[in-house]
Amino acid sequence: xxxxxAFAWERIIPTLDAxxxxxxxxxxxxxxxGVAIGVSVGALRVYGPRPVVKTLDxxxxxxxxxxxxxxxxxxxxxxxxxxxxxxALVLSPMWAAIVGFALCSGAYQSEYxxxxxLSIKRGQLRAAQALGMTPFQSVTSVVLPQAFRxxxxxxxxxxxxxxxxxxxxxIITVSDLTGMGRSLAKSSFRNxxxxxxxxxxxxxxVTIASFLLxxxxxxxxxxxFESKRE
Amino acid sequence: xxxxxxxxxxxIVKTIGGQRILDDVSFSVxxxxxxxxxxxxxxGKSTLLACINFLSPPDSGTIxxxxxxxxxxxxxxxxxxxxxxxxxxxxxxxxxxLSALDNVRVALVKVKGLDKRxxxxxxxEELARVGLADKSTLYPAQLSGGQKQxxxxxxxLAMDPKVLLLDxxxxxxxxxxxxxxxxxxxxxxxxxxxxxxxxxxxxxxASLADEFLFMERGRIVERGAPSQLLARDSGSRTQSxxxxxxxxxxxxxxxxxxxxxx
Numbered sequence: 426x427x428x429x430x431a432f433a434w435e436r437i438i439p440t441l442d443a444x445x446x447x448x449x450x451x452x453x454x455x456x457x458x459g460v461a462i463g464v465s466v467g468a469l470r471v472y473g474p475r476p477v478v479k480t481l482d483x484x485x486x487x488x489x490x491x492x493x494x495x496x497x498x499x500x501x502x503x504x505x506x507x508x509x510x511x512x513a514l515v516l517s518p519m520w521a522a523i524v525g526f527a528l529c530s531g532a533y534q535s536e537y538x539x540x541x542x543l544s545i546k547r548g549q550l551r552a553a554q555a556l557g558m559t560p561f562q563s564v565t566s567v568v569l570p571q572a573f574r575x576x577x578x579x580x581x582x583x584x585x586x587x588x589x590x591x592x593x594x595x596i597i598t599v600s601d602l603t604g605m606g607r608s609l610a611k612s613s614f615r616n617x618x619x620x621x622x623x624x625x626x627x628x629x630x631v632t633i634a635s636f637l638l639x640x641x642x643x644x645x646x647x648x649x650f651e652s653k654r655e
Numbered sequence: 656x657x658x659x660x661x662x663x664x665x666x667i668v669k670t671i672g673g674q675r676i677l678d679d680v681s682f683s684v685x686x687x688x689x690x691x692x693x694x695x696x697x698x699g700k701s702t703l704l705a706c707i708n709f710l711s712p713p714d715s716g717t718i719x720x721x722x723x724x725x726x727x728x729x730x731x732x733x734x735x736x737x738x739x740x741x742x743x744x745x746x747x748x749x750x751x752x753l754s755a756l757d758n759v760r761v762a763l764v765k766v767k768g769l770d771k772r773x774x775x776x777x778x779x780e781e782l783a784r785v786g787l788a789d790k791s792t793l794y795p796a797q798l799s800g801g802q803k804q805x806x807x808x809x810x811x812l813a814m815d816p817k818v819l820l821l822d823x824x825x826x827x828x829x830x831x832x833x834x835x836x837x838x839x840x841x842x843x844x845x846x847x848x849x850x851x852x853x854x855x856x857x858x859x860x861a862s863l864a865d866e867f868l869f870m871e872r873g874r875i876v877e878r879g880a881p882s883q884l885l886a887r888d889s890g891s892r893t894q895s896x897x898x899x900x901x902x903x904x905x906x907x908x909x910x911x912x913x914x915x916x917x
Contacts, residue, residue, distance in 0.1 A: 545751075546748075548744060548746055548748035549748050549749075549750055549751070551710055551744070551748060552742070552744060552748035552749075552750070552807075552810075553750070553762075554710060554737065555708055555710060555737055555740075555741075555742040556737065556738070556762035556766060556810070556811075556814060557734050557735070557737040557738035557762065557766045557814070558762060558765060558766055559730075559734065562765050562766075566761060566765060567750050567761075570752050571750075571751055571752045574752065647752060647794055648793075648794040648796040648797050649751050649752075649794055649795060649796030649797075650751070650752065
């Protein structure tokens with residue numbers, strides 16, 4: 426056991442700390458883009474014109490219907506071969522991962538937002554329009570703030586998923602927590618110790634994220650939109 | 656009676672799902688007058704009101720405000736019309752995530768472009784007018800039905816509407832809360848607000864209304880002064896409808912309430 430702590434202290438933790446930063450640099454932008462995509466796509470799927478709704482429904486089916494690993498392979502390995510004229514887009518491993526996670530997360534987020542939007546009574550939209558608000562103003566200043574509050578638990582859930590599936594970035598050569606852990610495990614042959622600590626790192630990240638989400642929920646709480654029901 | 660006509664509704668037809676909800680409805684409202692729409696549910700009263708501000712655009716017919724016909728296809732004209740026509744809904748439709756003050760203020764800022772301070776002052780004035788200045792920080796979930804409806808009146812009035820449309824403003828209220836909303840409506844009538852109101856509060860509105868419009872199956876089948884339509888021997892549809900309502904309510908009579916303005 427002493428040996429475990431010594432090894433963890435001297436080898437695992439310094440190695441993983443380097444990967445931790447990379448993971449955070451993946452997770453934070455991917456989840457922010459994911460929420461932004463989710464809110465816009467969710468709102469457009471409920472209030473947008475028909476062709477837009479159809480297109481975005483297709484986007485959601487595609488990204489929810491294919492494995493994330495396959496999507497990542499596409500962004501990193503296949504995209505450079507997709508030529509439009511003379512132009513081909515080559516993404517760095519980091520960007521391929523961020524794009525992949527954000528688009529996949531956005532598809533799920535849009536479902537939570539859509540559910541939130543549908544839970545808001547239509548009458549409020551009518552009232553906003555009766556006051557002379559444009560449809561865009563009615564949605565952004567009346568319906569979305571309420572829908573977002575209702576959707577927040579689901580959106581938070583999706584962010585927590587994202588933290589964990591960010592580990593898939595390692596398969597497209599990103600040296601994140603999992604990537605660094607795997608290299609160390611390979612070179613030291615101490616799989617058990619390394620992956621236990623890797624797991625603890627993710628657990629810590631998720632715990633911090635849950636805590637931040639709880640603060641956000643509390644901050645947004647107003648009468649009628651409580652996070653608890655008495 | 657040479658007050659100018661503010662709102663003119665001509666030959667409105669509205670079909671929903673193959674059913675003719677409004678069938679060639681016309682009327683006009685003069686400045687400072689109150690028209691009351693009466694009739695059984697499903698007669699088309701709510702749809703008529705929603706057609707006036709194009710929340711439910713009419714299939715054909717014309718809506719004119721201040722003598723100018725509104726082009727329902729022009730987004731700009733629609734938004735301008737809705738700013739000038741206030742609407743009160745049966746189930747209040749307050750914005751649930753905003754305090755009473757913000758409910759009144761939001762359109763002043765977003766639609767009228769007032770700065771925050773001017774909007775706050777105006778909103779507080781309107782809340783005070785409906786007797787809710789001390790409730791300005793409360794959210795809809797913390798207000799009673801009557802208070803919610805009064806906030807929604809303040810919200811509509813803050814926009815300085817030329818006409819106020821009221822769609823059964825007391826129908827969703829507990830009986831003991833109806834009075835406070837009716838008082839606000841009576842004050843508005845006394846102040847000369849031009850209004851079109853659908854209601855089942857017949858004896859109350861009879862004391863305020865300039866004209867009753869009795870609707871049935873999408874048409875206005877009777878119109879006239881309340882005193883004339885409600886006269887016991889008038890034999891009007893309005894009279895028999897009113898008698899039926901008051902029989903159901905158990906108060907056994909249907910007549911004009913004593914003049915309140917005296």
